[in-house]
Amino acid sequence: MTVEAVLTQYGLLKGANTDVNTGRRFLDWAEAVIQDMPQGKTVPHFDARKPLTVVFDHVSFTYPDGTAPVLNDISFTLHAGERIALVGLNGVGKTTITMLMMGLLTPNSGTITINDINIQDIPPATLRSYFAPVFQESTVFAGSVGYNVAMTRDYDEQRVRNALAEAGLTADIDKLAHGLQTELTNYIQDDGVTLSGG
Incomplete structure (x- = not known):
């Protein structure tokens, strides 16, 4: 049973590694596009005070x-x-x-x-950088509740709490063992919490 579990986990790790490498290639490509702008062509700059059409x-x-x-x-x-x-x-x-x-x-x-x-x-x-999309597919990252809301480990706790309050999730998060610090998924932490898709 132990060998089977190790092989299963190895397969999952290998699949995750492929996904991470795909993401890295995309980020490298995006960076290369910025660096390889055609000669004499400048990166467009928009006045941040002017709305976009x-x-x-x-x-x-x-x-x-x-x-x-x-x-x-x-x-x-x-x-x-x-x-x-x-x-x-x-x-x-x-x-x-x-x-x-x-x-x-x-x-x-x-x-x-x-x-x-x-x-x-x-x-x-x-x-x-001009957009803040929220697509219909939901993804929970292996990190704390606060990290998943702010998408950064160095987050403003009050802003995260305000966002949770606006979403009506304050009471649910307060019920978790470690509040904002509760790890979501148990991929990294054994005591992590897996939330329902809804």
């Missing part, structure tokens, strides 16, 4: 394994200061629009601009 101009996109476009000749403008909700059935392209806007996908045709600058000309790290 996003324009989709005749954008079409088909996933590599898709047989039909998810988006076909889409044009719209998200004006600075607007609050917009994209509503529709599963598979109509809501997440695809978000990922295209962030540069995580590249349109097959058409252009996407932010304040009149084509996002293809904006380095990935710079482009990502």
